[in-house]
Amino acid sequence: MTGLYFFLAVVSAVCTLMAIVQARRVYWLAPIYFLLAWLAGELALIHVIWQVGLTALLAHMELLTSPLAQTGLGIFALSWLGLIYLHVQAMDSPRVLGNALRQGLGDNYRDDIPADRRLVLEDGIRAGSWLKPFSMTRPGVRLHANISYADAGKRNLLDIYQPEAPREGGFPVLLQVHGGGWIIGEKEQQAKPLMYHLSERGWLCVAINYRLSPAAAFPAHIIDVKKAIAWIREHIADYGGNPDYIAITGGSAGGHLSSLASLTPNYAPFQPGFEEADTTVQAAVPFYGVYDFLDRHDIRPEMSMDELLADKVLQCKADEEPELWESGSPISHVNDHAPPTFVVHGTHDTLVWVEEARAFVSALEKTSQQALAYAELPGGQHAFEVFHSVRTDHTVNAVTEFLEWAHARWVREQ
Structure with missing residues (x-):
């Protein structure tokens, strides 16, 4: 003993x-x-x-x-x-997250959120939540599981987290894209603290599977994300969702795909056979994403992803098909049409270094005409928000504030 x-x-x-x-x-x-x-x-x-x-x-x-x-x-x-x-x-996470939101949205950003919606925001967290890190379900949320959104079988199924109480104007929608290095992962495995938290508060959340490598080569992954957005636009009203307001989030490979989708609305090469579908999203919250396949800033020279990307994901080398590697990099699509974006990354991420997020945010700052917030969480590791923790629950609160702010601004502009 x-x-x-x-x-x-x-x-x-x-x-x-x-x-x-x-x-x-x-x-x-x-x-x-x-x-x-x-x-x-x-x-x-x-x-x-x-x-x-x-x-x-x-x-x-x-x-x-x-x-x-x-x-x-x-x-x-x-x-x-x-x-x-x-x-x-x-x-200390709420201080960092609050500073990020004030810097990106303005000191008085909460005043832009309607009074009735400010009531759903939370400044603190409950010990009973992070002391039970794997307890996910919440009252008032109905799960619709394994709905087909395209023709790739299990890899084209989605789950819907639907609030039981109706919301005037329909539920704004959050699309969650799982991570896993583009080669593993399931829709049930990630972002449940965020999705249940939002669904309790009148958001309809959609989590998708998508085709994985090496069985499918990029851009199959982003094509499936676009198909999911198109499906939401066409069908989400049946579940009480507002098809005109879709935010997107995801971590790691999901951070890559969610940011890429947000920056490439209606981009024909990623919408083969459904070019006319509207794949615009109204806000984006990428977590610890990969933003540059080409590593043009030489961030990870000795910890390169090139072998994984070339052998498994893109299934070609960068010098063989440079346009594919370029088009697959969110940083290549940074433009003045980016939606309001909240980038979140941990300083201690071992798998995707925080310097990659810094480079992406720096590029966005130079061109984006919409709000941009960036939270760099001290001590945060990769995948930190998969289950309840102190850091997770504070981050969920901050993301909720950002999404409520972005939705309120969108409503006023209609």
């Missing part, structure tokens, strides 16, 4: 250190590093709770007297200090 206690102490300390350190060139260890740092950082106080409980149990059993157990206790104590630091860092 004392040996296990010592082992767990060492593992905890290592994971805590990984969450604190901003890792870069970890090469083949990147997925493992990400996983351990992600779970330590987002569940920091939960780890403290079970570890203190374990220590109390061993003390009750009088097993903390051995040198090995006491060494383990010392290591645990150091780990607890680090985990508390990570928890406090996550608790």
Whole structure:
């Protein structure tokens, strides 16, 4: 028992250190590093709770007297200090997110949101939420699962999260695009904290599957996203949604696809056979996305995605089909017609470095005529908002504010 206690102490300390350190060139260890740092950082106080409980149990059993157990206790104590630091860092998220929204939307942006809609906004979070990180469902939300939006079978199914209470003018729509490096992922796996939160508050959320590589080569992924937008425009009124207002979000590969869709409305090469469909979106919230297949700013020279992209995703090299690699990069489509956009990225993202988001936002700032907010969350790892955590729930609140603001502005302009 004392040996296990010592082992767990060492593992905890290592994971805590990984969450604190901003890792870069970890090469083949990147997925493992990400996983351990992600779970330590987002569940920091939960780890403290079970570890203190374990220590109390061993003390009750009088097993903390051995040198090995006491060494383990010392290591645990150091780990607890680090985990508390990570928890406090996550608790600072509303300051960072609030500053981002004020800078992007204006100091008094909340005044642009109708009074009745301001009532649904939340400034704080509930401990009961982040202490149950995988409890997703919420009252007042009806799920319509596995609806076909195109002809690729399982990969062209979508789920609809529908509020039970009606909303005047119809529900504004949020389209969620999952991540997974363009090769894995399912619509049920990501963004549930955001979708349930919004659906409780009168938004209709749609989560889609799309064709994956290597079975399908890019641009199949973005074509499916466009097909989903076209389906929403044609059918979402049947579920009480407003087909004229569609926002889009997604993380990682979903961040790439959601930002690409937002910047390429009605772009014919991405709409083969349905060129006349309106695929405009009214707002975008990409999370920790890949914005440049070509890595033109030389951000990740030693951690390149070129092999994955060339072998699995685009299935050609950049020098063989440069136009495809160029057209697949959201940064190549930055223009003055971008919708209101809220870019979110963590400083400690091991898989997609924060510098990529900075370059994308910098390009958008030079051309976009619409509001642009950028939140760079200290300590945030890749996929941080997949389940409830302190950082997740604060971010969900901020995204809700952004979307309510963007929708209110759109309504006034109609």
